[in-house]
Amino acid sequence: MRVFLILLGKELRQFFLSPLAYVVILLFMLINGVSFYASISALTRSTSAHNIVTWMFRTPWFYLSYFAVFPLITMRLLAEERKLGTLETMMTAPVRASQLVLSKYAAAVIFYIVLWLPSLANLYLFQYVTAGAADLPRGPLIGSYGIVLLMGLLYLAMGLFASSLSRNQIVAAILALTLILLHYLVGFVAVHLSSARMLDLSEILNYIASVEHLSLFTSGLVDTRPVVYYISLAAFFLFLTHQVIEFRRWKT
Amino acid sequence: MIEVEHLTKRYPGRTAVDDVSFSVGAGEVVGFLGPNGAGKSTTMKILTSYLPATSGRVTVAGHDVFADSIKARRAIGYMPENVPLYDDFRVKEYLTFRAKLKGLGGRDCRRRVGEVMDLCGLADVRKKMIGTLSKGYRQRVGLADALVHRPQLLILDEPTNGLDPNQIRQVRELIRRLGENHTILLSTHILTEVEATCGRVIIIDHGRIKASDTPEALQQRLRSAGAIEFEAQAGAEEVAAAVRALPQVRRVLCDDLEDGWRRFTVRVDPGADPRAEIAALIGTLGWPLREFVRRQASLEDVFVELTQNQ
Numbered sequence A: 001m002r003v004f005l006i007l008l009g010k011e012l013r014q015f016f017l018s019p020l021a022y023v024v025i026l027l028f029m030l031i032n033g034v035s036f037y038a039s040i041s042a043l044t045r046s047t048s049a050h051n052i053v054t055w056m057f058r059t060p061w062f063y064l065s066y067f068a069v070f071p072l073i074t075m076r077l078l079a080e081e082r083k084l085g086t087l088e089t090m091m092t093a094p095v096r097a098s099q100l101v102l103s104k105y106a107a108a109v110i111f112y113i114v115l116w117l118p119s120l121a122n123l124y125l126f127q128y129v130t131a132g133a134a135d136l137p138r139g140p141l142i143g144s145y146g147i148v149l150l151m152g153l154l155y156l157a158m159g160l161f162a163s164s165l166s167r168n169q170i171v172a173a174i175l176a177l178t179l180i181l182l183h184y185l186v187g188f189v190a191v192h193l194s195s196a197r198m199l200d201l202s203e204i205l206n207y208i209a210s211v212e213h214l215s216l217f218t219s220g221l222v223d224t225r226p227v228v229y230y231i232s233l234a235a236f237f238l239f240l241t242h243q244v245i246e247f248r249r250w251k252t
Numbered sequence B: 001m002i003e004v005e006h007l008t009k010r011y012p013g014r015t016a017v018d019d020v021s022f023s024v025g026a027g028e029v030v031g032f033l034g035p036n037g038a039g040k041s042t043t044m045k046i047l048t049s050y051l052p053a054t055s056g057r058v059t060v061a062g063h064d065v066f067a068d069s070i071k072a073r074r075a076i077g078y079m080p081e082n083v084p085l086y087d088d089f090r091v092k093e094y095l096t097f098r099a100k101l102k103g104l105g106g107r108d109c110r111r112r113v114g115e116v117m118d119l120c121g122l123a124d125v126r127k128k129m130i131g132t133l134s135k136g137y138r139q140r141v142g143l144a145d146a147l148v149h150r151p152q153l154l155i156l157d158e159p160t161n162g163l164d165p166n167q168i169r170q171v172r173e174l175i176r177r178l179g180e181n182h183t184i185l186l187s188t189h190i191l192t193e194v195e196a197t198c199g200r201v202i203i204i205d206h207g208r209i210k211a212s213d214t215p216e217a218l219q220q221r222l223r224s225a226g227a228i229e230f231e232a233q234a235g236a237e238e239v240a241a242a243v244r245a246l247p248q249v250r251r252v253l254c255d256d257l258e259d260g261w262r263r264f265t266v267r268v269d270p271g272a273d274p275r276a277e278i279a280a281l282i283g284t285l286g287w288p289l290r291e292f293v294r295r296q297a298s299l300e301d302v303f304v305e306l307t308q309n310q
């Protein structure tokens, strides 16, 4: 635990002292703001079955920023240690691979949460300036931020895994994006299958597909199955990452 | 302190370390000497449990480096080849991070970081970003990092690689001082370095140990690599035939010099010293002579002899 905390401190320090972090935060806030604005104007143009929160997670702006953000957060984490050779200084100190992997993951998750805070502030600010006239719906709010966190847990684990495979950050980023998009696109196959009346298969795919989860959770329908699903899949990718780091220690 | 038994490391397609056994006692300063690609770094990576051995057993301070690696790592201060460091840390900050990681805490940590910075001459640059340091200072940061948790054993992979002559001298001086109360295994391909700092040399080539002894004893043993050299004005064939006829002479080599003189190198049997006979021969045949020396084997000769006769 002690070693984990020391490593976490080091990772957070490297996150928040790197210029890239602020570029990411700025970009994310900007796009989030645009997406917020787009959802307000959509709501003012016409009455809608959906509320402000649900709208926010349905604009194309949201997707634009959302998927780009994971590779940017994770690409550096292990690829850079490998490139600099500091993986060697790290793993010849009394540090276990699990402590290294978990501390990097935890730092990425913390950074990701920080990234989302301004958008939450946006919503509360909106409630404040409208003097409570636009009440924030509890269900969609919890559901939306919940699913964003859950998907984040998985995609950050995927990104960390990608970063463990290469010493080149660009390669790690592209690989991460590929993994994430592959996972995400499974949902569109499901939509396609259900329109082609292959309902059984589409049912299964919907279980693993983020598209479905996003639309359910953002309308406030929180389900426990996806919670288990995302967390266990994230754990699986962390396990794979651990194996990659320990790979050099396997007896050949 | 270090026990290595029948250590073998195979990379796909090549054997980097081939059935190597040696041991380093507590308090010894041992130089690991070998040409590029000899397997020095690979051996060190196995000793520090960064890489697993293909076969064989390695214990450090009584702990098996594979089965009990965390305990073994605590006993070792390791400075890898090329000194990998985080460029976006300040010197003091980095050393503090490393000290904490290796188990130091609180006041002790702060004091010890100060100590190693003084010891390695880093006090002036403690607030500097590591990325802006010169090679020599990076090397010192690496050394300070290796020392910071008061390990019994230091493993240093080419500690003076890439330094200017002044810095080399400083680092060697530092190593010599550390050798008074540490066990040190350092690798190098610079011979003078071993002579200057190490009590024992292990010469390794193509993954095998070629010799392990004190620098003096190695020179002694390789006396035979010494030769008698003289410069004379005489026919190459004539001299070669006459000198080779003497007992104990193995080979006579001849170089033409620009000014019409010739330089002859006479290789002799191990332990033999036929200087008197050769001098007498030169005298009776009346060749003009202007130099006559016996060249002692240097550690360099030993090295060349051991690592080139494949």
Ligand SMILES: Nc1ncnc2c1ncn2[C@@H]1O[C@H](COP(=O)(O)OP(=O)(O)OP(=O)(O)O)[C@@H](O)[C@H]1O
Residues within 6 Å of the ligand: B011, B012, B014, B015, B016, B034, B035, B036, B037, B038, B039, B040, B041, B042, B043, B081, B189
């Ligand atoms: N990861 C690797 N994969 C395959 N072969 C390797 C690997 N690392 C080293 N080798 C090979 O193993 C041999 C020993 O390398 P090593 O780095 O131990 O040599 P060295 O004695 O440290 O040389 P130098 O003086 O150049 O540092 C070399 O032939 C090298 O090419």
Ligand SMILES: [Mg+2]
Residues within 6 Å of the ligand: B040, B041, B042, B081, B157
């Ligand atoms: Mg080397």
